[in-house]
Amino acid sequence: MSIVEAAPYDFELAAPRAAMLIIDMQRDFLEPGGFGDALGNDVSLLRKTIAPTRRLLDAARRAGLTIIHTREGHRPDLSDLPPAKKARGRFATGIGDAGPMGRILVRGEPGHDIIPELYPLPGEPVIDKPGKGAFHATDLDAILKNLGITQLIVCGVTTEVCVNTSVREANDRGYRCVVLADCCASYFPEFHEMGLAMIKAQGAIFGWVSDSKAAIDALTSGKRKLASV
Ligand code: C5J
Numbered sequence: 001m002s003i004v005e006a007a008p009y010d011f012e013l014a015a016p017r018a019a020m021l022i023i024d025m026q027r028d029f030l031e032p033g034g035f036g037d038a039l040g041n042d043v044s045l046l047r048k049t050i051a052p053t054r055r056l057l058d059a060a061r062r063a064g065l066t067i068i069h070t071r072e073g074h075r076p077d078l079s080d081l082p083p084a085k086k087a088r089g090r091f092a093t094g095i096g097d098a099g100p101m102g103r104i105l106v107r108g109e110p111g112h113d114i115i116p117e118l119y120p121l122p123g124e125p126v127i128d129k130p131g132k133g134a135f136h137a138t139d140l141d142a143i144l145k146n147l148g149i150t151q152l153i154v155c156g157v158t159t160e161v162c163v164n165t166s167v168r169e170a171n172d173r174g175y176r177c178v179v180l181a182d183c184c185a186s187y188f189p190e191f192h193e194m195g196l197a198m199i200k201a202q203g204a205i206f207g208w209v210s211d212s213k214a215a216i217d218a219l220t221s222g223k224r225k226l227a228s229v
Contacts, residue, residue: 007208013178018151023155073107
């Protein structure tokens with residue numbers, strides 16, 4: 001057992017039962033010319049997460065942690081895209097339409113793929129999710145249960161949308177989640193702060209909040225604890 005210094009109190013990490021969950025670090029959200037950029041967002045706010053997430057990913061891979069990536073997107077025929085989601089925002093260019101990096105949030109298109117800096121290694125599961133939550137209409141829960149995973153170290157974008165939704169879903173399914181503040185981001189910095197505050201409020205009502213350094217310390221030479229969780 002290792003200790004991850006976290007708020008509202010230390011997170012007791014059991015590495016053999018922990019997975020790193022990297023949410024939606026896709027070109028459509030993080031790169032100029034993607035879906036996020038087309039909506040008028042400043043993607044540099046999200047790109048700040050790449051370096052710390054990469055450092056943690058390297059440490060997690062060295063420690064033999066299970067690594068799971070997610071991508072938000074839809075089938076090319078859009079049969080899994082609810083009309084309500086397609087219509088939301090009344091955007092001139094929306095999900096399924098042609099964008100600078102191919103059809104927006106459509107599986108198989110360049111913009112839908114994970115950014116090269118964090119690209120999955122062969123064997124690391126990639127969960128294609130049609131919704132904001134990583135558990136909705138996916139096999140993530142089955143994969144985690146079959147691997148004996150009970151704890152999630154969560155990174156990704158955006159803090160208040162897909163990260164928050166996924167952490168709430170995970171919490172309801174009995175997983176302990178620690179969300180790393182510098183490995184998550186929002187196009188709206190105040191939503192990032194509030195998204196994290198909501199997770200750790202009321203004695204970790206949905207989970208814990210920490211950072212990449214504390215997680216890397218725990219995975220390498222971190223403080224040890226003898227008790228079991
Ligand atoms: C959004 C996400 N914000 N990955 N997706 O539409 O947070």
